[in-house]
Amino acid sequence: MKLKYEAKKGTRINYRFMGFTTFENGWWFNHNTKKWEQNPNAGEKGYSSHQDCRTVKAFRRKLKSAPMGVEFILVSRWKGYDVTGFGCA
Secondary structure, three states, X not given: OOOEEOOOOXXXXXXXXXXXXXXXXXXXXXXXXXXXXXXXXXXXXXXXXXXXXXXXXXXXXXHOOOOOOOEEEEXXXXXXXXXXXXXXX
């Protein structure tokens, strides 16, 4: 699985991220069942487009169970250091 970094090689960071999210096709993470679902009921409790993730290594692991072909962004605390990857499941 290939990741795309915003930062140049040599200046990249691999830890202290805030989590990862997606903005594609209505995919939402259900915190009750711990699974990604598409188009849930908007008023239902427990849904979010954000999932906790602190390192690039953990991001790679979580992409293995994320929906196939959906683009996810690992959000950095600092501007210009986000990491982008695609789901594999």
